[in-house]
Amino acid sequence: MNFQNTKKNLKVVISVGDESGIGPEIILKALCSNEISDNIDFILVGSKRNLQNTYKHLRSLGLKNLANPKDLKIHDLEVSSADNDSKSSYGNASFYYLTKAIELVKQHPNSALVTGPICKKSWSLSGHNFSGQTEVLAKSCGVKNVGMLFTAKSPITGWRFNTLLATTHIALCEVPNQLTTELIHSKLDLFKDFCNTYVDKPTLKVAGLNPHAGEEGILGSEEKDWLNDALIAWNEKNRDIKLLGPLSPDSCWNSSVRAWHYKDAEKHDGILAMYHDQGLIPMKIIALNYSVNTTIGLPFIRTSPDHGTGFDIAGKGVAESHSMIEAIKAAVEMTNNSRLLNTH
Structure with missing residues (x-):
């Protein structure tokens, strides 16, 4: 697919996932890739503060090929928690990032959703008893x-x-x-x-x-x-x-x-x-x-990288962004193919 011909009004909403994992890193790496068209209107859903801190940290490690959060459209959500470092708090935040991202996609007819990796255990600890993002999407869209x-x-x-x-x-x-x-x-x-x-x-x-x-x-x-x-x-x-x-x-x-x-x-x-x-x-x-x-089976296209949160390498600057790039490219290709869409 030639991404230079992508429709300019296509929106891709990205929920950053669990911020204690590699989600923020691979998103910032992917969004500066030359494989991604400049014609796509990206909206990130997550903590602007976290994305800025991730950018500064990765730059301090010597990484240069990163999208700067100040140049990105971010739907800033600061989810309050008694313990900002606990698995439960990160799980709770990632759950609400997803639900807000779904809401934004529903509001825009020509849009797609790309989801960052989440931790199912952290969701469970925070009281969100879903076995994965797929199940949340189905319930949110009323699709069986x-x-x-x-x-x-x-x-x-x-x-x-x-x-x-x-x-x-x-x-x-x-x-x-x-x-x-x-x-x-x-x-x-x-x-x-x-x-x-x-x-x-x-x-x-x-x-x-x-x-x-x-x-x-x-x-x-x-x-x-x-x-x-x-x-x-x-x-x-x-x-x-x-x-x-x-x-x-x-x-x-x-x-x-x-x-x-x-x-x-x-x-x-x-x-x-x-x-x-x-x-x-x-x-x-x-x-x-x-x-x-x-x-x-959803009324919109949703894609995600085919890997988990990578807690063991988070913050080290070595996370591979290729699957996130492919997730974005697939979301664009499938959304532009109107035959895949229902009423959205």
Whole structure:
């Protein structure tokens, strides 16, 4: 995509996330990248004081390629707390940064949301009992069927690599209980709509839950008991989709590796994973820092870097901003593609 042709009235709202992590650093690094167009109207939601202190600190470490907060549009929120250094206070602030950012995006029809990393434990300590930002977004928008999709565009072939999760932030032991025919159908519906914005007749793969997709019931019965029939039933109603699966999870992403690296490789348009790590491990290994988290099914585009808060390296000036840059670029590309939008 040529970002020099981006619409000038496009707004990208960025919530800075947990300020005790690397969020402020990667945002300041990303916003001075030459990969980001000057035509985008950015609004940062967070503490202006914190962003200014982060900038001064990083400059003192010798970093030069940073956006200066004095040149940025910042929706300044100072969330009061009895203990400004506690995980709870940072969690509380990051929660309100997100909710305010959602509010701002709703107010502007041609806008997108990019979210900085948050700490789920800190949210819990501050009394915000959500398992992640995806769940807050769904509730705030009144949407029941949303999908956590990880997407990346190969810099080698231009192929878009998509992995959607059937279940998200839940314990592994809960995954079999959460998986149902209705859930699989709803996620495939979302996936179809997303992929149709890029191709007319997508090819979708579905990973099995069990090793070797159950080996006909020997290694697990879910595929044999209901998942096979669920996929057949959905495909009968969506004959324009080439649906493959359930496939053995240990080889399901092999073709993704080839498509990422070789232009003449056979391409697929998306893989539905049954649970979080099943999809995220191959996604991160293949796409590295090009991977972006996006929530599909919302009335606006939301993306996020595909990594956490990086508490262990916060303040050291070594945080990699590539995933944040890719998150911004993906948000712009998908927002400019009006077919991805509903009524927003």
